[in-house]
Amino acid sequence: MASRFTLPHIDITRFRSSGEYTGQGSGGSSAVRIREEHGAKLLHELDAAFAAADASRQTDPRLPDPTGSYIEVELRRGADPYQLERKTEGISPRAVKEHAGGRSVALFVPDHARIALQQILEDYRAGPLTAAGKPRRETMVGPIEAFRRARLEVLWTDDLAALPTDPQHQMWWSIWTFRETEAELEARCQSLGLRTAGADRRLYFPEAAVVPVLATRAAIELLMFATGVIVELRRASDNPVFFIEDERDTQHAWSDDLAERIEWPGADVPVVCLLDTGVNRAHALLEPAVAPADMHSYEPDWGTDDHAGHGTSMAGIALHGDLVAPLADTEPRRLAHRLESVKILPPKLNDPNSPSAYGAITQAAVALPAIEQSERQRIFCMAVTNGDVPGARPTTWSAAIDQIAAGTMPGDEEGAPRRLFVISTGNSDPVMRLAEWPGPDAYPVEDPAQAWNALTIGGYTDAIHVSDPGYEDWTPLSGAGELSPHSRTSTGWGAGRSPFKPELVMEAGNRAVCPARRDLLTLDSLRLLSTGHEVDRVPLVAFDGTSAAAAQAARMAARISAEHPDYWPELIRALMVHSAEYTEPMQAAFAAHPQLRDRYGLARQFGYGVPDHDRAAASARDQLALIAQSEIQPFRLKGSRQFNECHYYQLPMPNAVLESLGNEFVDLKVTLSYFVDPSPGVSANVDPQRYQSFGLRFDLRRKGEGVGAFRQRVNPSEREDPRKGPPAHPDDNRWLLGPDSMSAGSLHCDSWSGPAVDLLGRDMLCIRPVVGWWRERSSPTIVNRQSRYALVVTLKARRTDIDLYTPISTLVTPSVETPIDPFAGL
Structure with a gap:
């Protein structure tokens, strides 16, 4: 990116x-053109299209003055739209759509190039014939049927019924742009206060970058008429459903293709150490980054393999992030961190580990990898919480985690390394009726996520497009940029006695509401995509909740550590928080509460915002x-x-x-x-x-x-x-x-x-x-x-x-x- x-x-x-x-296509019509008549018609239509473009041109003090316009070009069926391109003048074809009569093309014309385009048409209409007796510029002008004023629809290449008509309808748009204009698109979006998705949600092709942008139709129209950065528009609808439902039989092929495009890390790199149910390292997307020697278990007779699936899904997110974009594009990918796994949950249904023992278990688990690799830089990640204990006050478990981070747990010598520990808030109860949903504030952050030194991760969501077959008329419970319904908060904790938790929120998925506003469901299209532990049968699975959010945060921390090996864990934690920004709904909530003390409850919901790796x-x-x-x-x-x-x-x-x-x-x-x-x-x-x-x-x-x-x-x-x-x-x-x-x-x-x-x-x-x-x-x-x-x-x-x-x-x-x-x- x-x-x-x-x-x-x-x-x-x-x-x-x-x-x-x-004291943060080919072919075409063989109808013979009468070039003078055809050329005159096109010149008249072009002038009218430019006049309409000027009339609809929008200016905004937040954006530079417009320097070009889109016009719609109707081509014969099968005509090559790139015959319209004139790189020297900056004239470039954008979105191309097929219809029964031919093709329509969104053509971007810089203001300074209007004269050049008009001259091309004039040469075709009245210029001397070539030696072969053909009109000049025929290969470019001959296939053109008409010029028209451009509307937003000319850039929209998705189902037209999915294009919102309400100017204030907000959704995620996939904005296709040239790779060289991606930074400009991002800058223009920032100027307008529009949120662009991070690198993990973008797709890259040889010449194009696909950037999801959360915006209203009016804002996208402003981008279109005031800038020239848009190549085409679609719905930003990529989600796990495609791979889980549509491509279930070819999941292995998708996984293998991505694995072949990855430049896998060496041994001397930072690691995310997962404390969970184990990891199935036989997965094509995990095995090169998880060595057998890096698989551990608190009890040797438990084995190290994943008995429940949770650890393997954590591993996929912690290593790759949400797999939807990496699977869908064709880009090579480079990993700069590895994984370790310590199994701290037993394979039996009845957990013999008393919650009161989990402080010691967690510390023992942290010590195991150091026996094999004592000098490694590690990010510890755990999404195991005690559902019976809210985290308003320190417990032995949370204090044990604070000791782990401070390098003062039993067995640590003087000058022991500090450790960055990432932990989830725990998830809310998955109620099935909307009337039973009390909101996230009813679910306090669970022990041991109150640990002072831990980086505690809650969930927000941008997943608002329901596309599961049979559920297309269901709507998301949370809006884009709002708190995920899976997340927990610390709003009920005593003021002044407890730290703000979570510190950060990351994508945790959403839930869906039926049209009758009665039922609640967790649907795959509102979740992330990760690796499944049943490798032979279902290698790709949907995954969500604050577990997925914590795994993403651990991944970010490991990437920063790989890029800056001299950074202390304290600084990595600070930089992740420094990079965080509030989404528009979060900002609106703060703006509605001018009194400082009223804002403390919001900080206990959203933390300090959504972090960004680049920042x-x-x-x-x-x-x-x-x-x-x-x-x-x-x-x-x-x-x-x-x-x-x-x-x-x-x-x-x-x-x-x-x-x-x-x-x-x-x-x-x-x-x-x-x-x-x-x-x-x-x-x-x-x-x-x-x-x-x-x-x-x-x-x-x-x-x-x-x-x-x-x-x-x-x-x-x-x-x-x-x-x-x-x-x-x-x-x-x-x-x-x-x-x-x-x-x-x-x-x-x-x-x-x-x-x-x-x-x-x-x-x-x-x-x-x-x-x-x-x-x-x-x-x-x-x-x-x-x-x-x-x-x-x-x-x-x-x-x-x-x-x-x-x-x-x-x-x-x-x-x-x-x-x-x-x-x-x-």
Whole structure:
């Protein structure tokens, strides 16, 4: 996929200073033309078509001025539409449709090429004959029957009955574009606020890219009449049904074809380690990426093969993502990560593993792969939850996962690696009657997904096209971009005592409602496609729920790790959150709740939004990430147990660009990620500071606040009398969640949106510690411990033509590599 996110993130670690602290066809008709008559007719129709195009041309301040028009060309039956192409002038045929009388072609004509096209027709009509006695330009003009004004229908190549007539009807459109214009299409969609699907849902052919776009008909018409990026339009209806129903007998052929197109990874790459029901590695789409030595089981007599199917379906998503697009296109694909499997669920129907034992079981399972490959970078992924225990408070299982992530579980030595652990929220109950559906807020996130250090994944959905045979008149329960009906939320958890869960939402599928609005069903067309464990019989199966969402998140994390092997797990987690954006329905929900505390419940439904691999892995000129990986010593034992240090970051801000943008809005996002060492005592259920080993918070310099005043406000050590409160300086109300939202958890994220000029002078950020159980210990080796954190600060323009990256990178690139003192000269 052509992405504008191709620039390296900007490392600002060296912009940190420490201070003491206290306190995202062929054939045709043989009818003889009378060239003068035919040419004159075509010239008249062409002029009329251009006049109609000009009259219907739409302009929009969010888009560049139009530079061309579509017209419809009627050709003789079997005529070659590419005879119309004139590459030098930029005249190109687009969508081609057959009908009983011939062919119609959508022809894009740049404004500057109108004269050239008119001259071609004039040469045909009145120019001298060729040596063979033929009219000039006959091969191009002869097959043309007529020119007409172009409507949206001329680009629509799907069933005409499926084309919505209501201008405000919203759906997923498959926009076909040339590969070289994919980035332009994406930029235009972003300018209009339209959501484009990620790389995993796009198809690629030798000359075309197929991009699903969520939009109304009116927005697509605006794209058509104001830009020239559309080649053709269809419904974005690819889903598992084609492979599960229509192609059931040829599933093996589809799987084998994809397997042959994959460049499989070597041994020395990151892995997604699945803790589940095992994996059937005999599958053609799994076997090259799952070595026998990488198959483990908590109990050896359970075996390592998949007895239930869930683990194999998790494996397919964790390795490939949703298989619908990879199976349907013809592109070679490259994998940069592998899989490991640890079977933690027994093959018997009655589970002998007591839920209370799953903390130890999970830790033992995590240790098994390291025996074989101790140096591997691993992303652990688990979609096993305790359905009887909501996760509002820490449990032994969730604390065990926090220990796994922090590298402090039993058996871990000093300096043990941190681990990124991805876990699902658990799924809602699959009720069969709409009247019985209480909504996702009735289903709290299940234990152990409340683990502070885990990246907890819920579900949203873009699956809104029902195409299962016999169910075409059923409708989706959730709209595009809304929370998946399979997901769970933490809206009922105590404010301030529990972290926001989930942190991210990914595609989890949808459910369907019957026309009578009575029955609810889970249909295959509203699910993802993955690998099945019954390889000989059904190698491709539908898969959904937060299990599928968690597997997608683990895959994203492994891909980032493969691309950036120097990134800590804390930074990968932060970058995935930094990359997340809210869908339009989610944004509307936030906009309807201007009070910060009212928004906390929304964050407990949607997390921080839907992540995007491209944004997480790289920056763009209009949207860049400043990153830092640092160590901090929160406390010290110096006569008494006390705070030790805070960190200040001098942020390189593009002040000239911000000034030039004036009151144009920009967005700034801050994500802080670290892993706590848990202490799940009784008091930890009511006091987060008793659970965490330490905590961190961030604070940004406020508008009009001097550096000295900022330091005094955030750090009592900077005040003449540390016992006095901080100097007053009002903050604006442009934060999405506000500082009070950072009360629990080991990941904190907030977004500021406002006029660009209001960011001038807001170029300093403080990372400061808060109380944790390390501070209460008497042992100096505990009180004086250091820990790590990752910081991501994202600056984003609202227009893709704004270059924020260049001026910032210029500020960051030093002539001599020396540490930066942000307070020099103050």
